[in-house]
Amino acid sequence: MPNKKRTVFFISDSTAITAETLGHSLLAQFDHVQFHQFTLPFVDSTDKAKEAITIIDEIAKITETKPIVFSTLVNAEIRQVIKNSNCIFFDSIDTFLTPLEKELGMPSSQMVGSYHKLKDNIYDVRMDAVNYALVHDDGITMKNFDTADVILVGVSRSGKTPTCVYLALQFGIFAANYPRTEENFVNKDRKDYAALTLFKKKLFGLTINPARLQKIRSERWPNSRYASLPQCQAEVGMAEALFIAEDIPYINVTMMSVEEIAAHILQFQKLQRRLFT
Amino acid sequence: MPNKKRTVFFISDSTAITAETLGHSLLAQFDHVQFHQFTLPFVDSTDKAKEAITIIDEIAKITETKPIVFSTLVNAEIRQVIKNSNCIFFDSIDTFLTPLEKELGMPSSQMVGSYHKLKDNIYDVRMDAVNYALVHDDGITMKNFDTADVILVGVSRSGKTPTCVYLALQFGIFAANYPRTEENFVNKDRKDYAALTLFKKKLFGLTINPARLQKIRSERWPNSRYASLPQCQAEVGMAEALFIAEDIPYINVTMMSVEEIAAHILQFQKLQRRLFT
Numbered sequence: 001m002p003n004k005k006r007t008v009f010f011i012s013d014s015t016a017i018t019a020e021t022l023g024h025s026l027l028a029q030f031d032h033v034q035f036h037q038f039t040l041p042f043v044d045s046t047d048k049a050k051e052a053i054t055i056i057d058e059i060a061k062i063t064e065t066k067p068i069v070f071s072t073l074v075n076a077e078i079r080q081v082i083k084n085s086n087c088i089f090f091d092s093i094d095t096f097l098t099p100l101e102k103e104l105g106m107p108s109s110q111m112v113g114s115y116h117k118l119k120d121n122i123y124d125v126r127m128d129a130v131n132y133a134l135v136h137d138d139g140i141t142m143k144n145f146d147t148a149d150v151i152l153v154g155v156s157r158s159g160k161t162p163t164c165v166y167l168a169l170q171f172g173i174f175a176a177n178y179p180r181t182e183e184n185f186v187n188k189d190r191k192d193y194a195a196l197t198l199f200k201k202k203l204f205g206l207t208i209n210p211a212r213l214q215k216i217r218s219e220r221w222p223n224s225r226y227a228s229l230p231q232c233q234a235e236v237g238m239a240e241a242l243f244i245a246e247d248i249p250y251i252n253v254t255m256m257s258v259e260e261i262a263a264h265i266l267q268f269q270k271l272q273r274r275l276f277t
Numbered sequence: 278m279p280n281k282k283r284t285v286f287f288i289s290d291s292t293a294i295t296a297e298t299l300g301h302s303l304l305a306q307f308d309h310v311q312f313h314q315f316t317l318p319f320v321d322s323t324d325k326a327k328e329a330i331t332i333i334d335e336i337a338k339i340t341e342t343k344p345i346v347f348s349t350l351v352n353a354e355i356r357q358v359i360k361n362s363n364c365i366f367f368d369s370i371d372t373f374l375t376p377l378e379k380e381l382g383m384p385s386s387q388m389v390g391s392y393h394k395l396k397d398n399i400y401d402v403r404m405d406a407v408n409y410a411l412v413h414d415d416g417i418t419m420k421n422f423d424t425a426d427v428i429l430v431g432v433s434r435s436g437k438t439p440t441c442v443y444l445a446l447q448f449g450i451f452a453a454n455y456p457r458t459e460e461n462f463v464n465k466d467r468k469d470y471a472a473l474t475l476f477k478k479k480l481f482g483l484t485i486n487p488a489r490l491q492k493i494r495s496e497r498w499p500n501s502r503y504a505s506l507p508q509c510q511a512e513v514g515m516a517e518a519l520f521i522a523e524d525i526p527y528i529n530v531t532m533m534s535v536e537e538i539a540a541h542i543l544q545f546q547k548l549q550r551r552l553f554t
Contacts, residue, residue: 004381015540017447018302025295025349026373029385041540068380072302088380096303096367103345103365104281108306124496126535130439134411162407165442169535170294219401258403258446263292263318 004033007059007067009040011052011082013074016041022092023070049078053085060086074110125274129168133161133175145199148176149271153243154206155235156226157216159253159261163206166258171266172274178203197246204265205243205250210236212254281310284336284344286317288329288359290351293318299369300347326355330362337363351387402551406445410438410452422476425453426548430520431483432512433503434493436530436538440483443535448543449551455480474523481542482520482527487513489531 008027010019016039027035040052059067069087073079083089101108135144145151150167152160152175164175210232217227225231243250249268253261265271285304287296293316304312317329336344346364350356360366378385412421422428427444429437429452437454444450487509494504502508520527526545530538542548 004383006381015536017536017540018298021295021298022369022373026370026377029351029374029387030377030381030383031386032383033381039543041544068377074306088376090373090376092299092369092373093303095372096299096369097306099365100303100307100345100367104283104307104310106281106307106309109308110306124493127434127436127439127493130442134438157404159404161411162404162446165407166446169439169443169446216401216404259292259294263294266316267318 005036005063006033006065007036007038007063009038009052009056009067009069009087011040011043011069012072013044013078014041014072016072019070019072019092022072023090026070043073043078043082044075046078046081049073049081053082056082056085056087125172126169129172129174129274130165133164133168133177145176145202147174148199148202149174150176150204150265150269151199151202152177152206152265153203153239153248153250155208155213155232155239157213158206158208159256159258160206162258163261163265166262167265170262170275171271173266173271200246200248202269203246203248204269205239205248206253206261207236207240207243207250208252209254282313282340283310283342284313284315284340286315286329286333286344286346286364288317288320288346289349290321290355291318291349293349296347296349296369299349300367303347320350320355320359321352323355323358326350326358330359333359333362333364402449403446406449406451406551407442410441410445410454422453422479424451425476425479426451427453427481427542427546428476428479429454429483429542430480430516430525430527432485432490432509432516434490435483435485436533436535437483439535440538440542443539444542447539447552448548450543450548477523477525479546480523480525481546482516482525483530483538484513484517484520484527485529486531 008023010016010023012019020039027033038055040055043049043052056067056069067087068090069082069085070090070092071079071082072092073082074093079091079094083091097108132144132147150173152163154160160177164177167173167175210229213232213236214227214229217224217232221227240250242248251261251264251268256264266273285300287293287300289296297316304310315332317332320326320329333344333346344364345367346359346362347367347369348356348359349369350359351370356368356371360368374385409421409424427450429441431437441452441454444452487506490509490513491504491506494501494509498504517527519525528538528541528545533541543550
């Protein structure tokens with residue numbers, strides 16, 4: 001099948017993040033098409049919508065193909081301006097909001113950007129959770145492990161830090177991270193071993209294929225002992241032995257994105273989201 | 278209007294993040310309804326779907342109201358199992374994928390979780406961008422400012438760090454952050470002033486209402502000089518004077534979520550996303 005090219009617009013009266021998320025998930029189903037993507041956030045007036053359609057119509061003319069538009073525009077008047085352009089219009093507001101209004105038996109507030117508008121307590125939880133993830137990065141301090149929702153354990157570069165930060169931003173989860181190094185846990189007399197066993201129920205292990213780990217480490221530190229395959233094999237082996245010996249639940253993240261790792265942790269540890277509840 | 282209560286499920290064969298994002302953006306339009314939300318990720322077999330519908334049907338029975346389901350289930354057979362339960366089914370795959378297939382003139386790959394599946398280069402960009410944001414948090418080091426896509430300037434607790442981390446995770450943007458303190462910039466002989474002027478085009482300012490800043494700082498450090506209103510007013514005043522004197526673009530983030538701040542920065546600085554391009 002020859003590769004196709006299509007232009008796609010994500011248009012919103014707010015950040016356009018919902019339009020992008022939905023659109024990307026659908027476009028990911030078409031491997032053979034190359035998509036040129038443009039995001040137009042904050043289209044919150046008919047004047048801005050008219051600016052947008054000059055771009056859309058121009059591209060339609062040049063490419064002789066209608067651009068695809070993913071819209072979360074809430075205002076019906078602005079939406080109509082874009083719909084009148086030379087495009088294929090996918091509308092997640094009109095499609096779902098009208099039946100939802102009917103089902104709930106009340107009109108929606110039709111508030112632009114309600115979802116990503118700042119809510120006081122949400123902001124603070126996020127700030128706190130992100131700051132928490134940063135303070136606890138790489139086991140710098142263990143003194144606040146009692147307030148952690150989850151403590152990730154794994155070898156260096158197994159994805160603990162991005163996962164902690166993602167859990168904080170997306171769900172308001174307080175995630176600490178404790179690096180699994182050669183010396184930790186092996187000596188049960190060590191202070192940190194005692195500290196960690198106190199919080200055993202919060203521990204969750206990440207493991208990774210040693211060859212993949214070698215590849216990740218080698219990108220930044222090529223030809224180092226740290227990035228060598230024997231070193232990666234030894235560290236991963238010890239980490240997995242520990243997870244089994246101490247009965248710490250763990251997943252293999254070799255083929256997982258940060259979103260997938262986070263979703264597995266939430267599900268397995270039955271963590272309550274602090275955002276969107 | 279009396280407050281209503283409704284149960285909502287987000288169901289996916291993958292992380293359910295797309296279902297949550299779309300669903301939350303729609304539910305945010307109904308202020309008067311209290312939603313009990315359950316996320317069921319990784320429903321990737323008819324057996325798991327059958328487990329899900331026992332929960333859905335049980336809640337329908339207890340509450341005497343059909344639960345609302347937001348689904349991104351790709352597999353038609355699994356989807357049908359859920360659709361047969363006692364629920365109101367909102368389906369973003371069937372609704373949009375079929376017309377998209379028609380428009381693109383080809384079948385979709387019907388790949389479960391294609392969007393949040395790990396792609397090699399995406400993972401590395403994210404890891405690198407998140408690590409970059411952490412290394413450069415609070416201006417700890419300025420030596421890699423030349424690789425920054427954007428450098429955020431603002432007083433302590435104006436939202437620089439969560440924004441940097443969000444830009445890294447969501448878009449793969451390399452965002453550094455430089456704290457605006459009383460002494461920076463004021464003395465033009467200072468080394469950091471010279472360093473920053475080198476990267477002037479990358480600078481972007483965040484300002485905030487002093488009363489709001491006082492509230493944020495007081496939560497963590499009550500009754501401190503740092504959190505006092507005069508201190509907040511003085512710092513914000515100096516930061517804004519600097520932005521104007523040095524012609525640094527800036528936004529007031531008082532009423533903005535991290536998503537909104539990030540979307541404004543991307544748009545204003547015309548930054549190219551390293552993810553999803």
